[in-house]
Amino acid sequence: MRAHGCPYGTHRVLEPAGVLPQPAARIDNTMTPWDNEILVDVDALNVDAASFTQLRAAAGGDPARVEAAILDIVARRGKLHNPATGSGGMLIGRVAAIGDALRDRTDLRAGDRIATLVSLSLTPLRIERIRALHLARDQVDVDGQAILFESGLYARLPEDVPEKVALAILDVAGAPAQTARLVRPGDTVVVVGGAGKSGTLCVHEAKRRAGATGCVIGVSPFERDCERMRALGWVDHALRVDATDAVALMRAVSDVTRGRLADVVVNCVNVPNTEMGSILAAREGGTVYFFSMATSFTAAALGAEGAGKDVNMLVGNGYARGHAAHALAMLRESPRLRELFEARYA
Numbered sequence: 613m614r615a616h617g618c619p620y621g622t623h624r625v626l627e628p629a630g631v632l633p634q635p636a637a638r639i640d641n642t643m644t645p646w647d648n649e650i651l652v653d654v655d656a657l658n659v660d661a662a663s664f665t666q667l668r669a670a671a672g673g674d675p676a677r678v679e680a681a682i683l684d685i686v687a688r689r690g691k692l693h694n695p696a697t698g699s700g701g702m703l704i705g706r707v708a709a710i711g712d713a714l715r716d717r718t719d720l721r722a723g724d725r726i727a728t729l730v731s732l733s734l735t736p737l738r739i740e741r742i743r744a745l746h747l748a749r750d751q752v753d754v755d756g757q758a759i760l761f762e763s764g765l766y767a768r769l770p771e772d773v774p775e776k777v778a779l780a781i782l783d784v785a786g787a788p789a790q791t792a793r794l795v796r797p798g799d800t801v802v803v804v805g806g807a808g809k810s811g812t813l814c815v816h817e818a819k820r821r822a823g824a825t826g827c828v829i830g831v832s833p834f835e836r837d838c839e840r841m842r843a844l845g846w847v848d849h850a851l852r853v854d855a856t857d858a859v860a861l862m863r864a865v866s867d868v869t870r871g872r873l874a875d876v877v878v879n880c881v882n883v884p885n886t887e888m889g890s891i892l893a894a895r896e897g898g899t900v901y902f903f904s905m906a907t908s909f910t911a912a913a914l915g916a917e918g919a920g921k922d923v924n925m926l927v928g929n930g931y932a933r934g935h936a937a938h939a940l941a942m943l944r945e946s947p948r949l950r951e952l953f954e955a956r957y958a
Contacts, residue, residue, distance in 0.1 A: 654703050701796070792817050792821060803877075865893040873895040
């Protein structure tokens, strides 16, 4: 076991000097833990949706090429940090060792099953082999190890939720938790990408918070997604619109809100160029929450300025205090939501 390291993991940064592990180009993924680190035996990765979509597209949908790309990124960078999207994902595994300096300061013990709640884009990772690639659900079964820094967030895997379901929902737990903070009774809420994993959770949470006097609008370019949103019953309107067409999205939302537009827009899509559609769909003084890691915050800031749109824009912080417990409670409280996630991820 090595000496005491920085709580934020800067001792692992190889290049460039002076940055934290997330923006680093390369980090040390030696799996000998420092005395304030936790070593994890990794079972599965949940790759960020924007990252997985980019990897799949670049590989032409070929699973072997997607696997090769994942292994190459980890080999070059020491972490799963997609250079095209800048995003990573999260993992589940079993605690293998706890540094001496942390043993009395954590409730974890060797053998505990956990999900890390920090991005793979900053997590030292080694993959010995990929056992299975699940293209439809952005998950990868692996044999490998990872390091959790002293500051790293985690959640024990619940016994009453299948592990792959927990992996999927904990990866996006910040989205419904932040939605709960933003939506008030009577609000009109637009969820761009409302049929996806994070989008479904946000639609469900928005409906709970907006209540009977509110209006929840789900957006997708695909009719099958709109049909699914209508069938679930948590949207008042399911709009089939390509969110990369900003004016089309604004007009569609304006039509169903009689020109009022949205109090809150939540962007959960996994493709770029949806910033302006989200901004134009919000009323003056409204809030746009960009949870999507495909967001260009430069495009959002300068685009809003160029359109003369005064809206509050929030960066999609994947962490909100209590977000893991909040997301798991949603599954336990809604049989329909649980059935949906278990059908797709279990």
